Amino acid sequence: MTSSPSPQPATHHVPLLEAVGISKSFPGVQALSQVSLRLYPGEILAVVGENGAGKSTLMKILAGILQPDQGQIFLEGKPVQFRNVHDAQRHGIALIHQELNLVPNLDIASNIFLGREPCGWPPLCWLCREIYTLAANYAQQLGIRAPLTTLVKDLPLGQQQLVEIAKALASASRILIMDEPTSSLTQRESERLFAIIRQLSDQGVSIIYISHRLREVELIANRVLVLRDGRQVGELQRGQITHEDMVRLMVGRELRQFYHRHFAPSARDKILVTVRDLRLHAQQRNPISFDIYHGEIVGLAGLMGSGRTRLVQTLFGLSPKFSGKVYLHGQEVEISSPADAIQAGIYLIPEDRKQFGLILNDTVCHNISLPSLRELSRYTLVRSRQERTLASQLVQQLSIRTPGLQQMVGLLSGGNQQKTVLAKWLARQPRWLLLDEPTRGIDIYAKSEIYALVDSLAQQGVAILMVSSELEEILGLCDRVLVMHQGELVGELDRSHLSEEAIMQLATGGKHLS
């Protein structure tokens, strides 16, 4: 797919950064105990582990956001102490957060130098045009092609990510810590990012890379550090880095069957969903038509911005369609709002659970019952016993790990949050489930649980349309794949013709490989 990672840099005897015996506890939790880490110049070190393994805490300590309870950090062999982010930046260390921290209404150059603007004499501090020439260097280095006066909000997500990296490079040139940098990027954008990471590493910048996507880690890392429950459980050198080994170390045992899927070709006799001549907007050239059989999982692949999310949102009644019809069991359903879709048994698991799926400061119980309140009430009064029974049933059924039904959803881990979103819809009998990136940003164990759940729903006859940017997941789960490119449905691949190459070929606007 891409060239192999640059070879392990020549052995350096003094690590650029060394952390020894780092421990950190929060009230009630030992987040890290006795973790050590070494990073050599130009090295790409991946840190992997399930959610809650302590990766973020360790990174926050290295970036000066948190202070360790115990342990010492050395920079080029000299002990250092980071009291805050600026201390760490002064020593050349910067953390790029998972969420982008850019000001949408400022242009690229202003964002890169935000807070560190080269400016005229204090106290007047007029802004200099100089930032544009300075920013041009970074832009060139990273391949930011848009003019530097472009507002960040007008950039595609992948380019925004590059601006974030430029910003980090401008503040710290020696060590970059990247926390899940590809979680919102498409395959192609990710690959461009990897090329940039390798290029930076060739220039001597050291990179600590955190990701749930183990394929990426395999592809890019020189060395992998595995954490579990706040402890260091293993280290893999280049050449030993395999998906299986990482998973084994992360979960502490073999994960035998990652994808649970009972492919049952016999189920393909009854059509459940029929979409005919759907146009999302007036400009659409080719109307979208497809069928989904009972118990079939259909993948919806494509690059970011290819219209996948728009399609599922339209099917759920969130955005108005221009024309077209949707049938369930041959009967037409008119969907002009989510309420209509829900009425028909069509449910959407949105791509961003925190923004669209959950009320984070409300309880697990209330989040699960929200769409079913009418059924759980008499004379509009909520029957709280029924509500709790329902919620606790689903918590059990989906093994949502929560201290109780009254726990705030925002305090659960990503995987358990996602299961709560699923629980919300499983409380009602789904007929057609629309999943938009159902496993984004959740740990590997929760992923495999969700795959098993999706499979069992399919076995019960639910039709499933799943948007995913993780091709591996699509290959592992789907009976059939629809591919979108620039707002058009460009192809359909049967299980027998499924391969990453075939999907990417279509997704990038190429012709059908036959």
Add this chain to the structure above:
Amino acid sequence: MKKLFGLWLFFLVLYLALYLAPDATPNFAFHYNLGRDIGYYGILTLGAGILIISGGIDLSIGSVVGLTATLFPIILLRFGEAHPLSPVSAILVILLLGAAIGWTHGMLITKLRLQPFVVTLCGLFIYRGLARWISEEKVQGLGNQFGPLKDLLYAQPFGYLPKFLIIFLILAVILGIFLHRTIYGRYLFAIGGNERAARYAGIAVDRYKILAYMICSTLAAFAGILFIMQHNSALPSNTGSFYELYAIAAAVLGGCSLRGGEGTIVGMALGTAIIWLLDRLTLLLGIRSELLPTVVGAFLLAGTVLEGIWQRWQSSSHQD
């Protein structure tokens, strides 16, 4: 729950502090007037609080009180000359006017996607101006007419309790059931907590937001009528000024978060009570009454700071 416990504690401490004041021991009249004021302002707090829970805000409450307090005598007396109107229908007209105002706010905010702050700020100016224009800047009142109406809504105590407090308690119970027991209340919390998630759950978000604005403005209109019952004179340029700020302050003090999705009816009641206890306490302790707004503001700030510290402590114990 912990928040409510803190509020009860606060309330009790303030109440006991009344007895520590050097001068007067609080007697019956003192309690009666205190109860009346808590009841009166509590009605406004309920509206503001429910709206805040749904993620909205209303700055026009005071002006709606001013407009309706001015308009009520005008409808009964001036328009009544040509078309005699029963007090009940006059009250209905005023309440409908309040509902219409809230509906307009809600429509502008949901359908045109305007900012609630701006829409209701405009309302604050518009209704105040209307009140002054309709009344030609003259003080409005019912004179010595409509005695039975005044008796019913204000004058005769019910048992030992002031009428306003009774009315407030009835409304609090009704709205408490609405907010905490019905699906509509749950929807308001959901919308305030995460509007988009509510929309994705199939809730008709706009409808319920409009409803919240209507509740708020209707209660403000009702408070305008009660104002006339108590004072029998409304000054178009002044009546109701700053009431919205007291209502919002009481709701926030009572645990409603301006981010939406948080709050309780009991909290709103306690928030109102605490503000009026503070008022009486400043008086009894001989602090100059001009300083009352300062005291209320300082208290609110202290409460907010405490809550902020509490939350930071809580979230730090839940970090990864």
